[in-house]
Amino acid sequence: MKKLIGLxxxxxxxxxNRQLLQFMQQHFSERAEIExxxxxxxxxxxxxxxxxxxESVKALAEKIEAADGVMISTPEYNHSxxxxxxxxxxxxxxxxxxxxxxPVMITGASYGTLGSSRAQMHLRQxxxxxxxxxxxxxxxxxxxSHSLQAFDDENKLVSKEKIEKxxxxxxxxxxxxxxINQLNHAHEINKKEAENFSWERV
Amino acid sequence: xxxxxxxxxxxxxxEVSYNRTLLQYIKRQFQGMFNLExxxxxxxxxxxxxxxxxxxxxxxxxxxxxxxxxxxxxxTPEHNHTIPAALKSLLEWLSFKVHSFEEKPVMIVGASYYDQGSSRAQMHLRQxxxxxxxxAIVxxxxxxxxxxxxxxxxxxxNLIDHETIVFLGSCLAKFTQxxxxxxxxxxxxxxEPEPEDLYATGKIDTTIEGVDMDADDxxxxxxxxxxxxxxxxxxxxxxxxxxxxxxxxxxxxMPMELTYADSNNQFLYYNHTLPGSEMLASRVxxxxxxxxxxxxxxxxxxxxxxxxxxxxxxAVDAVRVNVPTHGPDKYVVHNYQAMHDKEGxxxxxxxxxxxxxxxxxxxxxxxxxTLAGGVEVDGMTGASVKExxxxxxxxxxxxxxxxxxxxxxxxxxxxxxxx
Numbered sequence: 001m002k003k004l005i006g007l008x009x010x011x012x013x014x015x016x017n018r019q020l021l022q023f024m025q026q027h028f029s030e031r032a033e034i035e036x037x038x039x040x041x042x043x044x045x046x047x048x049x050x051x052x053x054x055e056s057v058k059a060l061a062e063k064i065e066a067a068d069g070v071m072i073s074t075p076e077y078n079h080s081x082x083x084x085x086x087x088x089x090x091x092x093x094x095x096x097x098x099x100x101x102x103p104v105m106i107t108g109a110s111y112g113t114l115g116s117s118r119a120q121m122h123l124r125q126x127x128x129x130x131x132x133x134x135x136x137x138x139x140x141x142x143x144x145s146h147s148l149q150a151f152d153d154e155n156k157l158v159s160k161e162k163i164e165k166x167x168x169x170x171x172x173x174x175x176x177x178x179x180i181n182q183l184n185h186a187h188e189i190n191k192k193e194a195e196n197f198s199w200e201r202v
Numbered sequence: 203x204x205x206x207x208x209x210x211x212x213x214x215x216x217e218v219s220y221n222r223t224l225l226q227y228i229k230r231q232f233q234g235m236f237n238l239e240x241x242x243x244x245x246x247x248x249x250x251x252x253x254x255x256x257x258x259x260x261x262x263x264x265x266x267x268x269x270x271x272x273x274x275x276x277x278t279p280e281h282n283h284t285i286p287a288a289l290k291s292l293l294e295w296l297s298f299k300v301h302s303f304e305e306k307p308v309m310i311v312g313a314s315y316y317d318q319g320s321s322r323a324q325m326h327l328r329q330x331x332x333x334x335x336x337x338a339i340v341x342x343x344x345x346x347x348x349x350x351x352x353x354x355x356x357x358x359x360n361l362i363d364h365e366t367i368v369f370l371g372s373c374l375a376k377f378t379q380x381x382x383x384x385x386x387x388x389x390x391x392x393x394e395p396e397p398e399d400l401y402a403t404g405k406i407d408t409t410i411e412g413v414d415m416d417a418d419d420x421x422x423x424x425x426x427x428x429x430x431x432x433x434x435x436x437x438x439x440x441x442x443x444x445x446x447x448x449x450x451x452x453x454x455x456m457p458m459e460l461t462y463a464d465s466n467n468q469f470l471y472y473n474h475t476l477p478g479s480e481m482l483a484s485r486v487x488x489x490x491x492x493x494x495x496x497x498x499x500x501x502x503x504x505x506x507x508x509x510x511x512x513x514x515x516x517a518v519d520a521v522r523v524n525v526p527t528h529g530p531d532k533y534v535v536h537n538y539q540a541m542h543d544k545e546g547x548x549x550x551x552x553x554x555x556x557x558x559x560x561x562x563x564x565x566x567x568x569x570x571x572t573l574a575g576g577v578e579v580d581g582m583t584g585a586s587v588k589e590x591x592x593x594x595x596x597x598x599x600x601x602x603x604x605x606x607x608x609x610x611x612x613x614x615x616x617x618x619x620x621x
Contacts, residue, residue, distance in 0.1 A: 013252035044248050045287050047216035077294050078333035080284070080326060083249050087287030122284060122326060129282040 009074035011040035016147035076119035093131035115143025213278035221277035249294035280323035297335035319347025402493035420491030513540035
């Protein structure tokens with residue numbers, strides 16, 4: 001069974017994005033082992049000259065490194081991903097490169113109608129940066145709008161259509177993970193490029 | 203305007219930042235243009251909506267600096283194709299419980315080690331500043347992207363390339379113009395006229411208290427309350443002496459329908475020309491004394507208010523609206539004429555409703571002229587329908603007609619010239 005990481009894209013105590021990942025963890029427990037990770041404890045990234053990484057960052061990087069794929073669920077703050085998620089990705093691309101060639105699926109939930117659509121678009125662009133270079137599942141979008149009304153008391157998605165859509169995307173993601181594992185010819189080179197990458201030498 | 207005060211946000215919390223160098227350079231080099239105060243973000247905690255720290259000293263200090271500034275320049279690096287987490291965190295705090303950037307002019311600049319010059323981060327920053335909670339007014343165009351920044355400054359921290367300096371100066375000069383433009387826009391918003399009290403709940407010197415304005419016999423009750431004179435009693439006017447009866451004969455024979463509304467928006471008088479149903483604009487005795495709100499359908503309140511605001515503020519002396527519902531044989535115009543006391547204070551509206559058609563016909567007959575184009579009725583009502591649609595056009599539309607219908611307009615434009 002594949003091991004996946006569900007990265008909660010917020011530090012908020014109450015979060016429908018966390019709820020969504022918890023639902024997926026339970027709903028797909030027969031299909032994959034999903035571990036949820038939080039990013040609240042990471043310090044504010046400040047590009048330390050020493051390149052010394054906090055323990056919390058190292059631990060998170062190891063989990064991602066070991067996983068077959070990562071699912072990130074993001075809220076939308078001011079048309080973009082939350083600072084705390086950008087912060088985690090800043091750390092996870094600073095001298096370490098756990099995301100290079102890592103299959104990633106993006107989901108998102110929002111209280112309003114748009115379901116974090118703009119944040120997801122930004123997140124795709126961010127994950128495409130040279131030091132992250134994740135393999136983001138293309139042509140897939142899971143936007144959970146009106147998320148406060150989306151779950152029942154047992155934390156199950158209420159909408160049948162939403163569940164079907166999520167099931168379809170999740171199966172696709174498992175297939176996507178397999179495909180990406182076959183697209184491994186350039187992986188070592190990609191990794192090296194990311195490691196050797198330096199904006200100062202571009 | 204005195205020298206502008208601008209806040210420059212260093213969009214990086216790193217020890218070494220060329221975006222800081224860039225802002226420091228702008229502060230020195232362009233000190234003749236504006237005062238620039240640099241703001242650092244390194245002590246700003248990570249935004250967390252479950253742990254509100256809006257009241258912390260760090261956030262309050264930046265919030266107040268931005269509030270007091272004429273404009274803000276944000277210098278952003280690019281991390282992972284977007285702005286740094288620390289800058290995003292600041293923007294989240296400043297759009298959560300407080301809204302520091304609301305309608306604040308903002309300029310974006312950015313420096314990067316590589317040749318992109320933070321282009322993607324700047325694009326994201328624009329989108330972020332556009333979000334409803336932030337609502338900054340970001341200057342369009344004038345992108346300042348400083349690529350290969352390690353080679354861009356000399357040891358004193360001054361930009362080396364002459365063309366870059368000139369371009370930066372022109373962007374900054376445009377930003378000061380942009381700020382003035384935004385200020386002018388906001389000033390225009392602030393000079394919005396006061397809302398009109400169409401229900402006449404206020405009170406002026408002549409308001410008769412203790413009588414229900416809505417009462418059908420308001421006239422009788424109010425006359426009694428103030429011991430009003432009538433009949434053969436003489437009234438001394440500023441240019442003559444008439445009895446009340448004579449005043450009535452005089453006003454009733456006016457070839458137009460007159461209505462008096464005072465500055466408290468109370469309808470006090472109309473001249474009795476014809477029975478209500480035969481009037482150009484029907485009036486009945488029971489309406490006298492009503493607040494203006496009772497004399498108009500709710501849907502018309504906005505336009506009524508606009509007309510009164512124009513007259514009360516003195517923006518115009520008169521507003522004219524053609525009402526085309528009387529058919530092609532009439533050209534009925536509602537004229538709202540401001541009335542003033544000797545000191546020039548607004549005291550109310552003289553609304554006179556007049557059919558211009560007989561006047562125009564008489565004029566044409568007397569002078570032997572005809573209307574150019576020979577489509578007098580269509581030409582005129584066509585133009586007027588538009589007017590009735592929108593109160594604004596009622597005023598400005600007058601000049602358009604002058605070109606379209608030459609002769610008939612002469613008679614009217616004399617009247618409109620005042621408006």
